Amino acid sequence: MDMQLAVLVDGIIxxxxxxxxxxxxxxxxxxMNILNIAHGALYALGAYAAASFGGFWFSQGYPPxxxxxALVLAAIVVGLxxxxxxxxxxxxxxxxxxxxxxxxxxxxxxxxxxxxxxxxWGVSPYIISQPYGLLxxxxxxxxxxxxxxxxxxxxxxxxxxxxxWALQGTRHGKLLRVVIHDRELSQTLGIDxxxxxxxxxxxxxxxxxxxxxxxxxxxxxxxxxxxxxxxxAFAVVVVGGLGSLPGAALGAxxxxxxxxxxxxxxxxxxxxxxxxxxxMVLIIRPRGLFAGEQARTI
Numbered sequence: 001m002d003m004q005l006a007v008l009v010d011g012i013i014x015x016x017x018x019x020x021x022x023x024x025x026x027x028x029x030x031x032m033n034i035l036n037i038a039h040g041a042l043y044a045l046g047a048y049a050a051a052s053f054g055g056f057w058f059s060q061g062y063p064p065x066x067x068x069x070a071l072v073l074a075a076i077v078v079g080l081x082x083x084x085x086x087x088x089x090x091x092x093x094x095x096x097x098x099x100x101x102x103x104x105x106x107x108x109x110x111x112x113x114x115x116x117x118x119x120x121w122g123v124s125p126y127i128i129s130q131p132y133g134l135l136x137x138x139x140x141x142x143x144x145x146x147x148x149x150x151x152x153x154x155x156x157x158x159x160x161x162x163x164x165w166a167l168q169g170t171r172h173g174k175l176l177r178v179v180i181h182d183r184e185l186s187q188t189l190g191i192d193x194x195x196x197x198x199x200x201x202x203x204x205x206x207x208x209x210x211x212x213x214x215x216x217x218x219x220x221x222x223x224x225x226x227x228x229x230x231x232x233a234f235a236v237v238v239v240g241g242l243g244s245l246p247g248a249a250l251g252a253x254x255x256x257x258x259x260x261x262x263x264x265x266x267x268x269x270x271x272x273x274x275x276x277x278x279x280m281v282l283i284i285r286p287r288g289l290f291a292g293e294q295a296r297t298i
Contacts, residue, residue, distance in 0.1 A: 071131065
């Protein structure tokens with residue numbers, strides 16, 4: 001019984017992290033039709049910025065609880081700086097081109113950003129573990145977990161609810177759905193598509209950085225940490241359906257629980273389990289579980 005509870009709780013915690021790192025990727029694809037490989041490097045930038053901001057916060061002797069605000073601030077700064085810089089400085093010149101070209105452009109950007117990270121922060125690991133243990137631990141059915149893990153779940157739920165509300169319940173969200181459906185028609189109706197593209201990419205960048213910032217206290221922040229993340233995020237959005245917010249949530253939950261079960265019962269199959277579920281979903285639903293119908297020209 002304890003093992004089953006551990007699988008469930010660990011799976012939900014891991015799924016919340018997966019959703020946080022994947023939701024920005026699926027948002028950008030859903031609106032802009034760009035599979036942003038640079039998402040992993042933006043995640044790493046968020047982690048490094050959080051380590052720097054948090055390290056500065058603690059070195060100045062400020063109240064420890066304020067370090068959580070420093071982590072979020074780091075993600076916001078990365079999003080507001082890198083989002084417009086990449087979208088206005090590079091991607092806007094690529095709109096309308098083949099998806100493969102956009103994929104290669106974002107892959108090249110990923111490699112560039114990885115080197116930029118090494119130039120700024122070096123290759124030594126950064127550790128900012130204080131926020132992880134600051135909130136203490138909680139006992140759940142005989143198992144002990146850090147409270148920080150449940151804070152991560154809460155943040156993930158909040159992000160998902162806010163995104164769903166913004167897309168479904170606000171004027172800008174409804175206009176954004178028009179842009180998603182038909183870019184040319186949106187421009188004809190007077191919608192500033194460029195502004196929505198800029199806002200979407202900035203938000204997606206901020207979400208990637210937020211995932212990195214909240215992960216930073218739980219791991220050593222090292223170069224190339226974004227490589228594994230982009231693979232996992234891609235697996236989640238492929239399972240759920242590229243561009244689907246509910247699909248990203250379901251994909252994260254499926255992958256998280258399956259990976260947790262593999263870790264507890266058959267550790268050697270941990271990575272295999274993730275790619276196995278992706279392969280099975282693609283066989284049954286080639287475009288993902290929540291992918292909608294795709295319009296085509298006859």
